[in-house]
Amino acid sequence: MNQTQAGHGTDEAKSKRQQILKAAYDVFSRKGYYRATVDEIIALADTGKGTVYNYFTNKEQLFCTLVQERGEPFAIALADTISSELLPMEKFKKIIKLILVLYIEDADLWRVLIHEVRGLGEDNHSNLSQETVMKYQDGFQHIIDNVEAVLKEGVDKAVFRPMNTTHVAYCLFSIILTMVYQKFIEDDIEITVHNIAEFVLRGITT
Amino acid sequence: MNQTQAGHGTDEAKSKRQQILKAAYDVFSRKGYYRATVDEIIALADTGKGTVYNYFTNKEQLFCTLVQERGEPFAIALADTISSELLPMEKFKKIIKLILVLYIEDADLWRVLIHEVRGLGEDNHSNLSQETVMKYQDGFQHIIDNVEAVLKEGVDKAVFRPMNTTHVAYCLFSIILTMVYQKFIEDDIEITVHNIAEFVLRGITT
Amino acid sequence: MNQTQAGHGTDEAKSKRQQILKAAYDVFSRKGYYRATVDEIIALADTGKGTVYNYFTNKEQLFCTLVQERGEPFAIALADTISSELLPMEKFKKIIKLILVLYIEDADLWRVLIHEVRGLGEDNHSNLSQETVMKYQDGFQHIIDNVEAVLKEGVDKAVFRPMNTTHVAYCLFSIILTMVYQKFIEDDIEITVHNIAEFVLRGITT
Amino acid sequence: MNQTQAGHGTDEAKSKRQQILKAAYDVFSRKGYYRATVDEIIALADTGKGTVYNYFTNKEQLFCTLVQERGEPFAIALADTISSELLPMEKFKKIIKLILVLYIEDADLWRVLIHEVRGLGEDNHSNLSQETVMKYQDGFQHIIDNVEAVLKEGVDKAVFRPMNTTHVAYCLFSIILTMVYQKFIEDDIEITVHNIAEFVLRGITT
DNA sequence: CATGAATGAGTATTCATTCAT
DNA sequence: GATGAATGAATACTCATTCAT
Numbered sequence: 006m007n008q009t010q011a012g013h014g015t016d017e018a019k020s021k022r023q024q025i026l027k028a029a030y031d032v033f034s035r036k037g038y039y040r041a042t043v044d045e046i047i048a049l050a051d052t053g054k055g056t057v058y059n060y061f062t063n064k065e066q067l068f069c070t071l072v073q074e075r076g077e078p079f080a081i082a083l084a085d086t087i088s089s090e091l092l093p094m095e096k097f098k099k100i101i102k103l104i105l106v107l108y109i110e111d112a113d114l115w116r117v118l119i120h121e122v123r124g125l126g127e128d129n130h131s132n133l134s135q136e137t138v139m140k141y142q143d144g145f146q147h148i149i150d151n152v153e154a155v156l157k158e159g160v161d162k163a164v165f166r167p168m169n170t171t172h173v174a175y176c177l178f179s180i181i182l183t184m185v186y187q188k189f190i191e192d193d194i195e196i197t198v199h200n201i202a203e204f205v206l207r208g209i210t211t
Numbered sequence: 212m213n214q215t216q217a218g219h220g221t222d223e224a225k226s227k228r229q230q231i232l233k234a235a236y237d238v239f240s241r242k243g244y245y246r247a248t249v250d251e252i253i254a255l256a257d258t259g260k261g262t263v264y265n266y267f268t269n270k271e272q273l274f275c276t277l278v279q280e281r282g283e284p285f286a287i288a289l290a291d292t293i294s295s296e297l298l299p300m301e302k303f304k305k306i307i308k309l310i311l312v313l314y315i316e317d318a319d320l321w322r323v324l325i326h327e328v329r330g331l332g333e334d335n336h337s338n339l340s341q342e343t344v345m346k347y348q349d350g351f352q353h354i355i356d357n358v359e360a361v362l363k364e365g366v367d368k369a370v371f372r373p374m375n376t377t378h379v380a381y382c383l384f385s386i387i388l389t390m391v392y393q394k395f396i397e398d399d400i401e402i403t404v405h406n407i408a409e410f411v412l413r414g415i416t417t
Numbered sequence: 418m419n420q421t422q423a424g425h426g427t428d429e430a431k432s433k434r435q436q437i438l439k440a441a442y443d444v445f446s447r448k449g450y451y452r453a454t455v456d457e458i459i460a461l462a463d464t465g466k467g468t469v470y471n472y473f474t475n476k477e478q479l480f481c482t483l484v485q486e487r488g489e490p491f492a493i494a495l496a497d498t499i500s501s502e503l504l505p506m507e508k509f510k511k512i513i514k515l516i517l518v519l520y521i522e523d524a525d526l527w528r529v530l531i532h533e534v535r536g537l538g539e540d541n542h543s544n545l546s547q548e549t550v551m552k553y554q555d556g557f558q559h560i561i562d563n564v565e566a567v568l569k570e571g572v573d574k575a576v577f578r579p580m581n582t583t584h585v586a587y588c589l590f591s592i593i594l595t596m597v598y599q600k601f602i603e604d605d606i607e608i609t610v611h612n613i614a615e616f617v618l619r620g621i622t623t
Numbered sequence: 624m625n626q627t628q629a630g631h632g633t634d635e636a637k638s639k640r641q642q643i644l645k646a647a648y649d650v651f652s653r654k655g656y657y658r659a660t661v662d663e664i665i666a667l668a669d670t671g672k673g674t675v676y677n678y679f680t681n682k683e684q685l686f687c688t689l690v691q692e693r694g695e696p697f698a699i700a701l702a703d704t705i706s707s708e709l710l711p712m713e714k715f716k717k718i719i720k721l722i723l724v725l726y727i728e729d730a731d732l733w734r735v736l737i738h739e740v741r742g743l744g745e746d747n748h749s750n751l752s753q754e755t756v757m758k759y760q761d762g763f764q765h766i767i768d769n770v771e772a773v774l775k776e777g778v779d780k781a782v783f784r785p786m787n788t789t790h791v792a793y794c795l796f797s798i799i800l801t802m803v804y805q806k807f808i809e810d811d812i813e814i815t816v817h818n819i820a821e822f823v824l825r826g827i828t829t
Numbered sequence: 830c831a832t833g834a835a836t837g838a839g840t841a842t843t844c845a846t847t848c849a850t
Numbered sequence: 851g852a853t854g855a856a857t858g859a860a861t862a863c864t865c866a867t868t869c870a871t
Contacts, residue, residue: 187381
């Protein structure tokens with residue numbers, strides 16, 4: 006609200022939406038979805054309450070926009086990898102790396118998303134609408150399905166031994182998340198990728 | 212509410228507290244911590260709102276009491292196992308089983324607890340107080356520390372190959388949780404225990 | 418909040434709800450439904466915001482309770498009159514009087530209700546829910562239907578000349594409302610009843 | 624928005640204002656004053672929000688302009704009729720017809736206007752400013768005054784029997800509105816005019 | 830003149846907690 | 851000890867209006 010007096014400059018014009026998204030990212034990441042208040046977001050974005058509702062229909066849609074924006078590149082990269090002609094083992098490692106990279110960037114946002122989307126009982130624990138929750142659950146499911154597809158391919162080609170691919174896919178996914186959330190990532194990501202792959206491939210036995 | 216007129220009997224007095232805990236278990240499990248309301252709990256417990264606050268200082272402490280009560284037996288069993296003279300491999304499998312059994316019983320309650328305690332950013336995502344969150348994180352940490360101890364013992368005795376025991380302990384824990392939350396548990400738990408152990412020990416390579 | 422320090426006396430206990438209803442009557446009558454704010458109601462009722470929501474599920478239901486309470490006696494009296502064995506002309510006058518009396522008491526409340534329920538275009542102009550609007554429209558319809566029934570009876574018995582009873586019933590109703598809203602009511606209601614009846618029965622021609 | 628680039632041509636300039644008025648008519652009629660939003664009006668008018676405020680000082684004045692525009696012809700016709708040399712009975716019927724025609728055209732707009740202007744308590748129920756409300760109440764008053772004048776003339780000439788002309792004028796007006804709002808109008812308006820006149824003149828007695 | 834991004838005052842509703850009886 | 855009426859802080863969202871371009 007300082008520079009161009011009322012922020013109508015073309016720079017700022019585009020920036021308002023960005024300011025809000027940036028502030029929202031910040032607040033959602035720190036506070037989680039429910040405890041993030043629109044008031045705090047606008048304070049940080051240095052904007053009026055109405056402005057938020059000009060760009061986003063409601064708090065939920067603001068959050069979803071954030072998720073969409075940050076998740077898009079990953080979705081594309083994953084699709085590319087899946088459809089590539091790599092060998093199972095190579096694909097396997099590449100997917101691990103992709104997921105790792107995705108979750109390392111914007112770690113806090115994904116943490117919050119997963120927090121909201123995770124483990125539902127009969128009712129909806131989440132503060133997000135049932136609809137939204139299901140949408141993102143499907144998103145995660147899709148990733149896991151792809152992991153499973155790679156595992157199956159490996160089993161078919163006898164690179165991996167027979168297993169319950171569904172179980173292993175979920176476990177692999179949870180292992181990756183654990184590594185990220187516990188901040189077990191090495192500076193050189195390749196090392197972490199290697200460690201995870203090694204663990205999953207060979208286990209811990211001598 | 213008839214016999215002893217206002218619940219002055221020791222039976223009823225104790226039972227009031229139990230009724231509340233039972234109802235709280237039910238509601239927390241179904242709704243999660245945040246969406247569980249004291250109103251719903253007292254409706255189910257068939258008691259007055261004030262009564263809850265006679266036995267428990269607040270909603271959070273009610274939840275914590277529940278967690279304490281249901282977690283106690285496990286903590287004891289775990290300690291016993293750790294200090295037992297079993298061989299590393301046996302200990303390893305027994306711990307997997309212990310954790311599995313714990314989380315299968317009261318699955319929803321643990322789901323909720325983990326939901327609240329999981330991966331915090333700088334601020335506290337949770338609806339629980341920072342203090343409480345840390346307490347339960349320590350609780351989980353303690354379990355994981357014990358798992359790690361077993362792993363170390365195995366490495367020392369060359370039953371397991373050298374590894375980052377911390378990482379593996381966390382991963383093992385997350386794998387177990389995943390199996391439970393995804394309801395991948397076989398009717399015969401031993402099978403699941405075997406599968407997890409096999410996966411962690413030998414990986415997926417042929 | 419003065420007398421018994423915190424208003425928990427049995428007198429006051431019952432009175433809280435009444436205080437709120439009284440205040441709501443006041444504010445709704447003066448401001449209309451939309452412009453009446455819960456804040457103003459609680460200020461007048463000298464109560465907390467939560468208290469209102471203990472007794473009434475929302476602003477609309479508070480308003481409806483008011484309408485119900487004040488309208489009940491009339492509905493009963495009307496039903497009695499309709500089913501009575503009076504001659505058409507007597508019934509006719511008695512109904513006029515009943516409606517007049519109803520609308521004179523609580524004139525402002527009915528004014529507001531009619532304001533909300535009146536003349537809808539395609540959409541719902543009202544601030545009340547569609548459901549509620551229809552409920553009260555039905556209520557008014559019911560009154561008019563009864564008026565019409567009396568007219569029909571009169572026509573059958575050749576006391577009244579043939580007419581479109583529906584049109585006349587509506588017109589009679591609107592005439593009564595007009596008299597009330599314009600405060601054309603004489604101190605002795607009988608005079609007003611007589612005037613209306615005379616006008617409707619004989620018209621204005623010499 | 625193409626030809627004269629920014630609407631500088633007198634054609635377009637005038638048309639912008641007309642577009643807005645047309646759209647406003649539409650939205651006000653469908654939604655009522657309160658629920659009509661400027662946003663919806665500009666969407667329909669295919670214009671910018673600022674433009675509305677170039678031509679009209681605010682939402683209220685936009686509404687008033689609309690009312691003015693549509694009411695003008697009627698006011699003139701009414702004045703003509705009043706000052707004409709017709710016999711009381713003819714004048715009486717002509718006025719009924721005039722009012723009927725006025726309210727049939729733009730029925731929804733008048734419905735909305737009356738909705739806002741009707742029966743005020745101590746405070747202003749309306750969403751319009753007290754000032755505006757009074758202005759239009761005066762407008763209606765003026766019509767009624769004219770009706771009353773005709774009635775008085777009839778009484779003086781002994782065509783009508785003695786009566787409270789004020790009361791009857793109001794009642795006649797409310798009867799006409801009722802016929803319009805209940806859509807009791809026959810295809811041939813003359814029939815409705817005749818019915819109303821007959822009812823008011825002769826009443827319903829045999 | 831036309832535009833539309835920015836604004837913020839105004840409001841209904843929820844729910845944990847208290848405390849007099 | 852048991853009760854439940856009373857409470858109010860906290861929060862998302864709407865929409866008329868302004869003003870720099």
